[in-house]
Amino acid sequence: MQKKRSRIQIINQQKVLDAGTEIFAKYGFRGTTIDQIADMAGMSKPNLLYYFKSKKDIYLAVLEQTLNNWLRCLMEWQVTGTPEETITNYIDKKFEFSRDHSAGSRVFATEILAGAPILKTLLGEDLKTLVGEDTRVIKGWVKDGLIRPIDPVHLIFMIWAVTQHYADFSAQIETLTGQTLQDEKFYKQAKKTVTQIILNGVLI
Amino acid sequence: MQKKRSRIQIINQQKVLDAGTEIFAKYGFRGTTIDQIADMAGMSKPNLLYYFKSKKDIYLAVLEQTLNNWLRCLMEWQVTGTPEETITNYIDKKFEFSRDHSAGSRVFATEILAGAPILKTLLGEDLKTLVGEDTRVIKGWVKDGLIRPIDPVHLIFMIWAVTQHYADFSAQIETLTGQTLQDEKFYKQAKKTVTQIILNGVLI
DNA sequence: AAATATTTTTACCACGTGGTAAAAATATTT
DNA sequence: AAATATTTTTACCACGTGGTAAAAATATTT
Numbered sequence A, B: 001m002q003k004k005r006s007r008i009q010i011i012n013q014q015k016v017l018d019a020g021t022e023i024f025a026k027y028g029f030r031g032t033t034i035d036q037i038a039d040m041a042g043m044s045k046p047n048l049l050y051y052f053k054s055k056k057d058i059y060l061a062v063l064e065q066t067l068n069n070w071l072r073c074l075m076e077w078q079v080t081g082t083p084e085e086t087i088t089n090y091i092d093k094k095f096e097f098s099r100d101h102s103a104g105s106r107v108f109a110t111e112i113l114a115g116a117p118i119l120k121t122l123l124g125e126d127l128k129t130l131v132g133e134d135t136r137v138i139k140g141w142v143k144d145g146l147i148r149p150i151d152p153v154h155l156i157f158m159i160w161a162v163t164q165h166y167a168d169f170s171a172q173i174e175t176l177t178g179q180t181l182q183d184e185k186f187y188k189q190a191k192k193t194v195t196q197i198i199l200n201g202v203l204i
Numbered sequence C, D: 001a002a003a004t005a006t007t008t009t010t011a012c013c014a015c016g017t018g019g020t021a022a023a024a025a026t027a028t029t030t
Helices: A007-031 A034-041 A047-049 A055-077 A083-100 A102-113 A119-145 A152-170 A171-178 A184-202 B007-031 B034-039 B043-050 B054-075 B084-098 B102-113 B118-142 B152-168 B170-175 B184-202
Strands: none
Touching: A007 A034, A007 A047, A007 A055, A007 A102, A007 B007, A007 B102, A034 A047, A034 A055, A055 A083, A055 A102, A055 A119, A083 A102, A083 A152, A083 A184, A102 A152, A102 B007, A102 B102, A102 B152, A102 B170, A119 A152, A119 B170, A152 A171, A152 A184, A152 B102, A152 B152, A152 B184, A171 B102, A171 B118, A171 B152, A184 B034, A184 B152, A184 B184, B007 B034, B007 B043, B007 B054, B007 B102, B034 B043, B034 B054, B034 B102, B054 B084, B054 B118, B084 B102, B084 B118, B084 B152, B084 B184, B118 B152, B152 B170, B152 B184
16 A cells, blocks of 8 residues: 655656656657656656656656546547537547647657557557447448448548647647647647548548 | 779668668667667678768668658659649658658658757758648649638648558557558558548548 | 654666777688 | 788777665654
8 A cells, every 4th residue: 555645756756757758758768868857857866766766667657647648538539429520529639639748649659669569558458449449430420321431440540640740740840830739820720620621521 | 082882882781771770760869779770780780880980870871761762752742633633642652652661751750759850950941842832732722712721731731640650650550450551451441541531621 | 852754965886888999801803 | 812902800998877775964743
């Protein structure tokens, strides 16, 4: 049984988690050093290691935090409405995630690029199940003639790809357009265009 | 003036470039070690350093090779046909790139994730120019009533995002579906679905 | 205020990593 | 075949990096 965390622990563990997220997002697990995280968190390396006993521990905590947010986002997709409502709502949620957890999305990206050594099992279980459920719903829409006959799994990948692109490639997008999802107008315009194209692309 | 490269040089430099592409794709510049590349290239580290004088040199060569392929792909987009032909052709080219230069695409992704320290200038110049030309063409289509009134830049990002997703997140896609773009059937199905949704999404 | 628990700093260390120098081995040219 | 140029190996080294031990400083509890 865990002793409850002190005031200082709560503050400093969060500092490490936040700094870790930023650094891992840029350099991945291998490319990140504890010193970089400690610097950004404003503490010495031994001090940081008092809170997390290894680099891997920080990484696991960062991944877990991000993953929870992401899976929650995936599961919140309500299948009760029409295809139009459901897809619009799903794209909304994913854009929100890319805006509010941009660095987390990028940590996730580096993990996949590295071959998903930590997440592979989880992707093959929990996420696969979720995707399976979603494809069944979409297949139902096709059968009921509510949407065009498209391959469900590629529609899902499309939505993931586009929404995550704004987080994962934000450096490129900022260089090209001078803007990021943090700009309210840009955010709305991106979401509107993407939603419009996908809806018109699948609805009959 | 350069002395012409020997037979052995040509072979070994290519070996290093290929190995470097694979390793940088997984771990990015910082996370990659010369030893890893040397191992995969099947030579000792000092031997490798006889061909490229530093890790950065290998990285630059890998980036340049990939970038050339990518820019060529971007520029080959022929604006002579109808929007349908042009977009179909562009998606085709991008999918081909994701299939045939998957690791290169991922090296590119790690560079952007790291904040594009090497490519930033180039992105802000050459690529920006290309994107500017493309948006002008798309704007023309909108004005001529050939496609729906969508924001050109986000259509371009969409196409990039989706096509690159199959290369950059191939580890995830393989875990979820058991397939990659190397599988002919999967490749065709992915391209078909994406093309269909985007065309129906933008055409009137 | 004293006793105790928590947090932070100082001083390390072993191993990994980028890179070099020079000798040995191998290819190529004459 | 001998001379020369290229390639590979051996033996290093300085610095970076993950992590530890223990003392000092600070917070918290009694």
